Amino acid sequence: MISAGGVLSSxxxxxxxxxxxxxxIVSFFAVMAEVCRPKSFAGLFGAAPSVALTTxxxxxxxxxxxxxxxxxxxxxxxxxxxxLYAAVASxxxxxxxxxxxxxxxxxxxxxxxxxxxxxxxxxx
Amino acid sequence: xxxxxxxxxxxxxxxxxxxxxxxxxGAVCVIAxxxxxxxxxxxxxxxxxxxxxxxxxxxxxxxxxxKHKAQVGLDGSNRGRTVAxxxxxxAALGCFGLAGFAAACWICLPRLGTxxxxxxxxxxxxxxxxxxxxxxxxxxxxxxxxxxxxLHAFRNP
Numbered sequence: 001m002i003s004a005g006g007v008l009s010s011x012x013x014x015x016x017x018x019x020x021x022x023x024x025i026v027s028f029f030a031v032m033a034e035v036c037r038p039k040s041f042a043g044l045f046g047a048a049p050s051v052a053l054t055t056x057x058x059x060x061x062x063x064x065x066x067x068x069x070x071x072x073x074x075x076x077x078x079x080x081x082x083x084l085y086a087a088v089a090s091x092x093x094x095x096x097x098x099x100x101x102x103x104x105x106x107x108x109x110x111x112x113x114x115x116x117x118x119x120x121x122x123x124x
Numbered sequence: 125x126x127x128x129x130x131x132x133x134x135x136x137x138x139x140x141x142x143x144x145x146x147x148x149x150g151a152v153c154v155i156a157x158x159x160x161x162x163x164x165x166x167x168x169x170x171x172x173x174x175x176x177x178x179x180x181x182x183x184x185x186x187x188x189x190x191k192h193k194a195q196v197g198l199d200g201s202n203r204g205r206t207v208a209x210x211x212x213x214x215a216a217l218g219c220f221g222l223a224g225f226a227a228a229c230w231i232c233l234p235r236l237g238t239x240x241x242x243x244x245x246x247x248x249x250x251x252x253x254x255x256x257x258x259x260x261x262x263x264x265x266x267x268x269x270x271x272x273x274x275l276h277a278f279r280n281p
Contacts, residue, residue: 018157019150026149026177027142033181034137037128039207040260043214044253046181049225052172053242054153056229059160060238067165069233074169075226082173083219086212089182093209097201100186100208104179115170123166 014058022054047082074119081115126261136191141184145177152176173222178215182208217260221253 033045052075059068085107092103152174160168186204193200228245236244 014157015154018153022153023146023150026152027146030142030145030149030177030181031134033211034133035129035131037130037133039185039210040214040217041127041257043211043216044218044221044257046175046178046211046215047218047222047253049172049222049245049249050149051153051156051174051176052222052225052229055156055160055168055172057238057242058157059165060233063165065233065238069230070165071160071169071172072226072229072233074166075172076223076230078170078173079219079223079226081170082175082222083216085175086178086216086219089178090209090212090216093182093205093212097205099183100205101179101183104175104182104208104212108175108179111175115173119166119170 014062018054018058021057022051025053026050047079047086077118077122078111078115080118081111081113084114085111136188137184144180144184148177148180173219173226175215178212182211185211214257217256218253220256221249221251224252225249 029045029048029050032048033042036042036045052072056068056071059071088110089104089107092098092107093100152171153176156168156171156174159171186208189204189207190200193203225245225248228248229241232241232244
């Protein structure tokens with residue numbers, strides 16, 4: 001019998017597990033976002049911890065809870081950067097009527113820059 | 125008003141749109157894991173709050189609104205972008221819950237069991253997200269803020 005830890009320790013098995021479980025959890029939150037109204041409420045699911053649930057679970061199995069706790073601390077900075085990113089995206093979409101994909105994909109460097117800056121500032 | 129659940133809205137979504145979401149979500153989880161392996165948990169942890177399917181979701185919201193308006197002979201480009209902006213505003217509010225989820229995991233993981241921590245963190249996410257959204261909707265906050273209609277980012281649909 002192959003244990004969960006044994007499967008996750010192999011690279012191919014780990015990648016497949018991440019892909020399938022991650023895709024399923026993201027799709028679940030996408031369904032929630034589709035069926036809920038008003039749209040501002042449905043938008044809450046756009047910031048659901050879908051990636052975190054998958055990745056933290058696998059990190060705990062592979063590296064232990066302390067490792068996952070360090071990831072969670074960094075995730076707080078990522079969430080603050082996400083807030084900045086989503087607020088700017090919303091403002092651009094509503095005020096300047098930019099195309100949704102252009103605005104949201106074009107602003108991804110803002111998320112990366114803000115999250116790295118927060119991590120750098122707090123780890124000094 | 126407050127919140128409605130409309131299951132019939134699932135009918136309007138094509139199969140390829142679900143596939144895009146599944147593939148994007150799965151790919152982001154794989155990339156987040158690889159980044160954590162290469163650069164360590166501090167950098168890797170940032171990607172747990174990566175806007176995973178946000179660009180794809182926003183463009184689909186825009187496309188659906190345009191399609192609805194086109195059915196009645198109208199150009200729904202502006203409407204589509206406004207609704208996508210509302211979706212983004214909701215996501216911005218949801219980030220409070222996301223940060224709460226992360227903080228709960230950070231604090232509880234070394235002290236409690238995994239299942240208990242995830243359950244507690246999910247509860248924090250739901251409670252914080254809904255509380256912030258309700259606060260945003262409340263008359264009290266609008267009254268305090270005064271000319272709320274000038275804040276386009278959080279205008280009501």
